[in-house]
Amino acid sequence: MKTFISPLSILLLAFGLVVGNQVKAQQTVTGTVMDSNKLPIPYASIIEKGTTNGVSSDFDGKFTINVNSLNKSVLNVSYVGFVAQSITLNGRSSLSIILKEDVETLDEIVVVGYGTQKKSDVTGAVSSADIEAFKEAPNTNIAQSLQGVVPGLNVGQVTSAGATPSIRIRGASTISGNSNVLIVLDGIQYNGSLSSLNPDNIESIDVLKDASSTAVYGAQAANGVLLITTKSGKKNKKPVISFSTSYTSQGPNVNLRPMRRNEYLEKVRALNYEDAYLGPDFTTPNPDFDLADYVDGTMVDGDGNLLDNDYDWWDEGTRTGYIIENKASVAGGGDNVSYLLSIGHTDQKGFILNDNFQRKNIRVNVDIDATDWWKVGIQTFGSFVNQDGDEPNIWELVTSSPLLTPYDDEGNLILSPFNTIQLNPFLAYDVQDLERHDSFFANLYSEIDFGFIKGLKYRVNFGNNYRIDKYYGSSEYGAGFTGDAGKNINFYYDYTLDNILTYNRTFNKHDLGLTLLYGAIERKGESTNAYTNGFERLTLGYNSLELGANQFTSSSAFSEQLNYQMFRLNYKFDNRYLLTGTIRRDGFSGFAANNKYGYFPSGAFGWIASNEQFLDNVEWINNLKLRVGYGVSGNQTSRYNSLASLGTRAAYVFGDGGTPAFGQELSSLPNADLKWERTTGLNIGMDFGFINNRINGNVEVYRNITNDLLFSVAIPYITGFERINTNVGKIENKGVEISLTGDIVRSNDFNWTTTLNFSTNKNEILELTGQDEDGDGVEDDLISSGLFIGESLGTYYNYETDGIYQVGEENIPDGYFPGTFRVVDQNGDGEITPVDDRVVLGRSEPAYRFSILNTFSHKNLSLSFFLNSIQGGSDSYLGYNSNVLYTSDNSIRFNYLSGIDYWQPNNPNGVNPISSTAPTITPPIYMDRSFVRLQDVSLRYSFDQELLDKLSLSGLSLFLSGKNLATWTSWRGWDPETNQGLTNGGRPVLKGYSIGLNVSF
Incomplete structure (x- = not known):
């Protein structure tokens, strides 16, 4: 029988290793930890040497610790960015400790x-x-x-x-x-x-x-x-031991909702404005117009009158969302072991009914010094996610008429209130639905320090991922209301085995670091699906699939492997000149027979200019480093792209007038030469710290070129194939990035820190297939794929508009009407055609991004707020946002979002067209999505050490926080960042307010 040692057993062993110190009479030491400017250092670590006895300084740098002996005890005092000190008490019970900034460790x-x-x-x-x-x-x-x-x-x-x-x-x-x-x-x-x-x-x-x-x-x-x-x-x-708990209330960050009764009926009137208003200008109401004659018949009673309902489908299908989080952990260590055990529970209920997320998790991390030359450890977690429940159909929630209700007089769901193909949105909600995701991760490692060769270490990592995904469901309304049910279960497993040999030594002014890697990855997955429909009864739901009249099963599996080798050299001379060189060899089973392996080299050079003698006397420069790097990285294909693929289609006709017979045929050619995409990149950077590191940050400028793009190229069907996966084209990607942090105010009682981030990025297609079918000496664009030489991948290519045709306007072209978009005739030939009148309108990618984080602290109180923004300028960060209505049964029947600015003869400046007849061409409209968002706000109060001592706590704080509290934008719709305009199927970004408590002891 095999013996299994659980991670929990390892944790208990770790606890045992730290127990055993003899209980001694202890004495109290108080003190303050400060920097060279006599400013307090909060959260510095103070540990009595040779024991597990330790505390942290409070917000004012003060601490109290019980020690074994005032004469012999030694305190180890440390904080990130400062030189650690060992202080022998020599009878002292009160200390003022000054930590010196360590230039070497100032950056983490x-x-x-x-x-x-x-x-x-x-x-x-x-x-x-x-x-x-x-x-x-x-x-x-x-x-x-x-x-x-x-x-x-x-x-x-x-x-x-x-x-x-x-x-x-x-x-x-x-x-x-x-x-x-x-x-x-x-x-x-x-x-x-x-x-x-x-x-x-x-x-x-x-x-x-x-x-x-x-x-x-x-x-x-x-x-x-x-x-x-x-x-x-x-x-x-x-x-x-740490514990935290919080509660968050959430709701939409924009107040969008469907039309209520009166606005809905006005929409019906607007779609029939030629009857609802008197000509010729159609601004005077027609007294003989009766809305009951124009709405769907389901909205009229037996006497021909409009139903008096004003049902709020949206309100019934949504709720105030919330998040409840509870987290606990215990961490510590002895002379030869460190450990962490963490558990957590998260329960989130979204804004839409049955948008549920629940996570339970446990983590165990243990590191053990088995000997003075051998370390072993494990990082492992288990996560159990529950997303049971199926939402009501959002599009149907919005489009259902407020004149109708979802329930009959007996309280039963009406299958289709419209008596059409549009179903009751609550049918999707009233189902049996189970969705679970169980994940397990473990990384076991062993590290050996070869003492006979100083600086030489060997480490082996064995990582495992295992995941089970379950999707079970049943609905009495499925399969044409005959009832259906099914179970789908997926298993995924991968392992990673890395062998890492490192050598790090310092020889006078030379620092040398070498890394050798040999590793392998294998990934496996399998899926089984069982589905059935046609139930006489569905009492047992998906747990009795054999009761269905029609039963279907399917299954699949895959396996893929990678192996790789890597060598890296790090060299530093005189703490001024840095050199890094890397080469990696990768193999992937999914690539073609002729290109299983790829090689990816890189090199980088750094110069720490601030360590040069000619800058020694420049006191305001604390850190200045210049960097330049150049290298190649790869991108791999999907596992079967180099192989031929089969498709099913009508393949044969037997005899005159016979029906087509379906068959399998090759739809794509194999490509034994399919190879890796390769991205070659140049990066130039500068890191800096000025004025006692009160101002620090970095600047990056980069240019990447991706060659041998993986692309499915269409080929003439006369060849017997539709496409071939191959390597074509070239893309350039370039940009600038800036990060800047400043200590605006630094004093005993008040501190203010600001961090600013800014970045730009632009990609451009340099080459595609290389074909020149029209013989003009210029490579052809792939218009059908939306790809254009010299433009970005997110280019919008379509018709340009110039307002809306008005009632009474002369020279409206054939096929267009009052209330339809005026399409720009780009070549002036009097006709609107796809070839000559479509132009590049802009791109979906932004022009630049920026964010600002401000953090203020006053004694025990701290406040931070974070502004995040994406900007597009005149022709960037565009999103589709068309809301066009043409008179039809469905446009009259369906409901729409409230507040849309539709054109009308009495509203000639409306931006969204309405017409009784659809025009020849309806161009899409793209809008600027630029925004500035107050994304995060947090207010925290940390209680005094005096109170903590009375409560035997090491930390106690209360906090309030907010998420997505305000968004400033000209975008019309759900949210600019999600690229959802005034669409009936959109989902809101949620605004949240939180309150919580953190405790440690």
Whole structure:
């Protein structure tokens, strides 16, 4: 029988290792920790040497600690950015401790991929996210804490409970290749959802942005890398138990809702304005017009009168959302072990009914010094996500008429109040729905320090991801109201095995670091689906599928493998000149036989100019470093793209007048030469710190070129195939990034810090297929795919408009009418045609982004607010926002959002067309999505040490926070960042207010 040692057993062992110190009579020492300017240092660590006895200084730098002996005890005092001190008490019970700033450690340690570096030694574009500033924001997903905090890291908004926002680093660099950012969790590539991670467990997030820094991850790093490190305990520190709880109330950040009865009826009148008003100007009401003659017959009673209902479908299908979070952890360590155990529970109810998200999680991190040369450890978590429940159909909630109701006189749901194909929106809500996502992650490592060769270490990481996804459901209204039910279950597993050999030595003025890596990844997945319909009864729902008359099953599976090798050299001379060189070789099973492997080299140089003698006397320059990096990273294809694919279509006709017979045929050609996309990037950067590091930041300028774009090229069907996956084209991606932090005010009682981030990014298609079919010597655009040489990937190419045709206007072209858009005739030939009259209108990508974080602190009170903005200028950051109505049965029948500014003869300046007849061409309208958002506000009060001592607590604070409190924009609709205009199917971004408590002891 196998013996299994659980992570909890390891944790209990860790606790046991720290127990055993003899109880001694203790004596009290008080003191204050300050910097060289005699300003207090809060949260400095004070530990009695040789024990686990330790405390932290309070907001005023003061501390109280019980020690074993006033004569012999030694206190180790430390804080990030300062030189640690060891102080022998020699009988003293009161201390004033001055910590000296350490230039070497003033900038923090950052994770750089397969290791860490001091920020002062980094040569690539690596940024650390300030997640501490948003730890009390109502963010159920850690990615929400990254919105706007790192220039070049672009994180979108969310509109569903627990959802993961879109994440992109430095814009788009591919057409159809993988565009996902690579996520590395505790050193292991992570392919799960970020919604499975408890944000409270995250210690730091570092962002690798340029080819020099991402080259260590080779083939999967063309879109940048997020390095996530979770929290751990600290050695020689007594256990610290922390607990936090919070409640958040949420609602839409814009007040959009469907029309109520009166506005709905005015909409019907507007769509029939030629009957509702008297000509010729159609501004005088027609006294003979009766709305009952124009609405759908379901909205009229037996006497021909309008139903008197004013039912609020939107109010019945929505609610005030909320988030309840409870998190607890214990962390500490002994001489040879450190540990962290964390549990959490998050319950979020979204604005739409049944938009539910519930997460339970547990994490255990343990590090053990087995000997003085051997370390072992584990970082592991389990996450259990519950998203049961199916929402009412949002589009149907908006479009259902307020003159109708969802229930009959007996309280039963009406299947279709309209008696048409539009169903009752609450049918989707009144179902059986189970959605569960169980995730398990474990990284086990072992590290050996070879004492016989100083500086040589070997580490092996074995990471495992396992995920189970379940989607079960049944509905008595499904399959044409015959009832249907089904179960879909997916299993996913991957492992990563990394062998890492490092060598770090200092020889006089030379610092040398070498890293060798050999690793492999395997990913496997399988899915089983069972579906049935045609039930006589559906009492047992999806748990009795055999009762359905029609039964269907399907299944699938996949497996893919990667292996890789990497060598990295880090060299520093005289603490002034830095050199980094990397080469990585990647192999992927999904690539074609002739190109299984790719090579990705990079190099970077750094110059710490502030350490040169000629700047020694320039007192206001504390840090000045220049960097330049150049490298190649890759992008891999989907696992089967190099192979031929089969499709099913009408293939044969037997005999004259026979019906087509379906068959399978090859729809795409195989390509044995399909190869990796390659992104070559140049990055030039500068890091600086001025005026005693009161002002610090960095500037990055970059230019990336992506070659051999993975693209599905259409080929003439006469060949017997529709397409071939191949490598074509070239894209340029360039931009500027600036981050600036300043200590505006630094005093005993009041501090004010501001961080400003700014970034620009623009991509441009340089080459496509290379074809010149019209023979003009210029490469052809792929108009049908929306791709144009010299333009961005997000180019909008369509008709330009110039207002709306008015009643009585002369020379309205054939096919157009009062109330329709006036389309610009670009070539002046009197006709509107797709070939000659469509132009580039702009692009979807923004012109620039900026954010401002202000943090104020006065004694025990701290306040921060964060402004985030995306700007487009005249022709950038455009979004589709057309709201056109033409008279038809459905446009009269359906409801729409309230407050839309429709054109009418009596409202000639209305911006949204209404016409009794659809025109020949209805061009889409694109609007500027620029906005400034008050994204986060947080107010915290930390209680005095005197009260904490009375309560035997090490920390106690109360906080209030707000999310998405105000948005300033000219965009009309749900939210500019989500690119949802005045659409009936839109979802709101949620505004939230939180209150919470943090306790530690």
